[in-house]
Amino acid sequence: MSCGQNQGMTTSPADKPVGLRERKKARTRAAIQDHALRLFTEQGYAATTVEQIAEAAEVSQSTFFRYFPTKEDTVLYDRLDPVLIEHFVNQPADVGPIAAIKAAVHAVFRGLSAEEAELEAVRQRLVISVPDLRAKLFEQFTEGMRMLHDAILRRLGRERDDFAVRMWTGALTGVILAAYVTSIEEGGDFLEYIDRGLTQFERGLPL
Amino acid sequence: MSCGQNQGMTTSPADKPVGLRERKKARTRAAIQDHALRLFTEQGYAATTVEQIAEAAEVSQSTFFRYFPTKEDTVLYDRLDPVLIEHFVNQPADVGPIAAIKAAVHAVFRGLSAEEAELEAVRQRLVISVPDLRAKLFEQFTEGMRMLHDAILRRLGRERDDFAVRMWTGALTGVILAAYVTSIEEGGDFLEYIDRGLTQFERGLPL
DNA sequence: ACGAAAAATGGTAGCTACTATCAAAAGGTA
């Protein structure tokens, strides 16, 4: 529940009205986030005030907080998680869970436009350098994992309290998070790290 | 770095002076935390102000923030992590890493006094019910895991950038976190869940 | 096309977590 909206993505085909109102809202949201990220990289996260962001985006502070419940959410608002889950559940049933995750991650990240990819890179840089943002990232990660947990339970036809699935999903969360952090710290392609990590996971995480 | 102190624990034997000053400080710290947790459970976390806590503990707000850098830290200040690490590294070298973790966790949690255990229980209840606290808990968890990662690298004699170890530690983090959350949600003995989780992990997390 | 309903915006006021600074008090030491 990091942010209660599901706005227009390039994936699911048109189940939402696209009147003038919606377009304006999307533009305002994008403007706020763009200026926020720009100011954060220019002068630092803490040194940038919400007032400055609102002014740059030409909206009032009231409006700012209507679009982003917290200052942190301008960085961490993640439109990718629900899309990932959707891709995951749409994988054919005979595909194993790890392979399904790989496919979903690839589908989503390969489908990113140049601007979206750049935005993602900026976000990642900010997230690792600001402790407050890291904390929220982890929460968001585990929130996404909770969704994935549900999807896996359904996929495997298990009960909610299945302990083995809980541990399995927990470990999977940890692997993905570790791969994510590694890719940011070491630099390089995120997808490659994810693939290597998931492959390790499939093999029982040999040391 | 959730909190920069290492105050007196029941473990390492006396390498610090115990003048009147130190005793007063310990009493003040305990008073603040006790009143904070009491007020949180009585009237809710958000509804309790730092002013109220300071007043109840009979200190000024200035003093409050000297002892706890943030309001969250009254709940999340974790003295257990460093102790856990210490127990872990002190395990004999021929013990496998999982067994060493099990031993360390048991040693620490079995050694808790009744009050400490009760405090821990209150903390756990608060942590799962308040989103802000959950976020910080995750950060603290991964911070502890980073320390564990270093310890494991040394134990195995691996290089820092060893990818297999990174993934392994990440998965281990996820399993412990999952066991932790499960024990709080389902109720029951934390140690039992940890043992079951770690055993699953050793077996390659079968589904 | 017009008017009403609904939604988005801006402005103001206010609360609270947190910081910075400095003088006063308490504790330690010779």
Next chain:
DNA sequence: TACCTTTTGATAGTAGCTACCATTTTTCGT
């Protein structure tokens, strides 16, 4: 006792965030 160090409290200020209300803007029914 006298001196030095540490701890405390008071004050003032910043910034994130909320609540509330009046105004504007978009949508929709007729």
